[in-house]
Amino acid sequence: MDRGAAEALDRADPLAAFRDEFDVPGGGALYMDGNSLGRPPAAVIAAVSRAVEEWRTALVGGWASWVDLPEAVGDRLGRLLGAGPGQMLVCDSTTVNLYKLASAVVADRPRRATIITEAGDFPTDRYVLQGIAEATGRRLVLLDPEPDGSSLLASLEAVLDSDTALVCLSHVHYRSARRVDPAAVTAAVHRAGGLVLWDLAHSAGAVPVDLDGWDVDLAVGCTYKYLNAGPGAPGFLYVNRKVQDRLRQPIWGWFGNADQFQMAPDYRPAPGVGSYLTGTPSVVGLQAVAAALEVIERAGVAALWEKSQRLTDLLVRLIDDLLVPIGASLASPPNAGDRGCHVSVAHPLAWPWCRALVERDRVVADFRTPDAIRLGPAPLYTRFVDCYDAVEAMREVFDEGFDTSSGRRRVT
Ligand SMILES: *Cc1c(COP(=O)(O)O)cnc(C)c1O
Numbered sequence: 001m002d003r004g005a006a007e008a009l010d011r012a013d014p015l016a017a018f019r020d021e022f023d024v025p026g027g028g029a030l031y032m033d034g035n036s037l038g039r040p041p042a043a044v045i046a047a048v049s050r051a052v053e054e055w056r057t058a059l060v061g062g063w064a065s066w067v068d069l070p071e072a073v074g075d076r077l078g079r080l081l082g083a084g085p086g087q088m089l090v091c092d093s094t095t096v097n098l099y100k101l102a103s104a105v106v107a108d109r110p111r112r113a114t115i116i117t118e119a120g121d122f123p124t125d126r127y128v129l130q131g132i133a134e135a136t137g138r139r140l141v142l143l144d145p146e147p148d149g150s151s152l153l154a155s156l157e158a159v160l161d162s163d164t165a166l167v168c169l170s171h172v173h174y175r176s177a178r179r180v181d182p183a184a185v186t187a188a189v190h191r192a193g194g195l196v197l198w199d200l201a202h203s204a205g206a207v208p209v210d211l212d213g214w215d216v217d218l219a220v221g222c223t224y225k226y227l228n229a230g231p232g233a234p235g236f237l238y239v240n241r242k243v244q245d246r247l248r249q250p251i252w253g254w255f256g257n258a259d260q261f262q263m264a265p266d267y268r269p270a271p272g273v274g275s276y277l278t279g280t281p282s283v284v285g286l287q288a289v290a291a292a293l294e295v296i297e298r299a300g301v302a303a304l305w306e307k308s309q310r311l312t313d314l315l316v317r318l319i320d321d322l323l324v325p326i327g328a329s330l331a332s333p334p335n336a337g338d339r340g341c342h343v344s345v346a347h348p349l350a351w352p353w354c355r356a357l358v359e360r361d362r363v364v365a366d367f368r369t370p371d372a373i374r375l376g377p378a379p380l381y382t383r384f385v386d387c388y389d390a391v392e393a394m395r396e397v398f399d400e401g402f403d404t405s406s407g408r409r410r411v412t
Helices: 003-011 016-021 042-066 069-080 094-108 123-136 149-159 182-191 272-276 283-299 301-326 350-359 384-400
Strands: 088-090 114-118 139-143 164-170 195-199 218-221 236-239 343-346 366-368 372-375
Touching: 003 301, 003 384, 016 283, 042 283, 069 088, 069 236, 069 272, 069 283, 088 272, 094 123, 094 164, 094 195, 094 218, 094 236, 114 123, 114 149, 123 139, 123 164, 139 149, 149 164, 149 182, 164 182, 182 195, 236 272, 283 301, 301 343, 301 384, 350 366, 350 372, 350 384, 372 384
Parallel strands: 114 139, 114 164, 164 195, 195 218
Antiparallel strands: 088 236, 218 236, 343 372, 366 372
16 A cells, blocks of 8 residues: 555545635644544635624524524434434534433333443443433443444343333444444334434434434434534434424423413423424524535535545555554454444554644544544545555654653553
8 A cells, every 4th residue: 555546546536626625724734533523614614704794784683594593404414314304403512412312211211210321432422321310210221332333232132121211322433433233223222112312423424324214213413523513513413203292301491492482481392393492592503504514415425425434444454554563453343334434543552642643743633542543534625645644644653752651641
């Protein structure tokens, strides 16, 4: 594998021109962190200025159009994620949406005392579920962190029973990128009489999602990772039409009320997905999401997925060639069909190594405790040659050496 081969892949890349729509400065470190915070598309920068201008000129009158944004942008995102209209909202944060939906399921199943998640899942997801379990006297069952999807399904089936209220899992695991089959997992949970809540934080904008087709009950996710809507842009939630009116989310705000401006004495949930709103939406953030989605729509999810697989395949090959000989190992599924759009490399010195990569202005990647460096190329703007250069820079920095003394504290 040489650099010329990576350049040839870029020349043949049908998405190559999208990089020009992003504000990519020349020189400096290679950005391999699009799965933590996507780069700003020029369209989002323009949309944010337009939103501020609307605020300046329309003032409170702007609400006439702003008030519908969570549902309108939600429907638009839904088209990318296989959700028919009226089932998705862009609102609040992923954490808050997770709390709303998980609480709604638990309240709906008073005679079922078990919530199941994965021990190694993203911290905020586990914390929210711990909090709900403690507040409602439920039992939180943690599945062993499993590297691959089929063993996750097997370990889930071993604990599913008539006591299971809710199963909450990530479609693409934030650390390993392991991807599970949501249709198979959802069907297994339904057979036990439970509901499933999927976290799509590392899926949306990179891998195909088919919420209605998979018969998913509930889902949440972020818009600032592969969707590129900016730091703190609102999250999203999906509530399948079949369960919308039965479930009731716990934050009874005025935006979720049936007639918001009647200011009635008592809360009456709006029909449909509207009852999953809480308070005033982030209008500037929503306009950023709308502009970011327009870029994804033009690229197409199928093309993004195609390139995602080829980017991570290239990383896996380069890791084998350049990093395995220095004691690293692949901490992600080896086959593109079993993973999302990032690749993790495990090494005992991952923390000081990752820090040296940033300090020497070579590669921006994420350290993930205890021992992984996560490389997240983004199919809209990361080139194949960037993957080549990033892994080569990792090897060079390792060979140059770095201070490992401060690293040990973080390597548990
Ligand atoms: C990034 C991420 C989140 C972030 O939640 P916020 O509320 O936006 O901070 C949640 N879950 C997963 C799996 C993530 O990867």
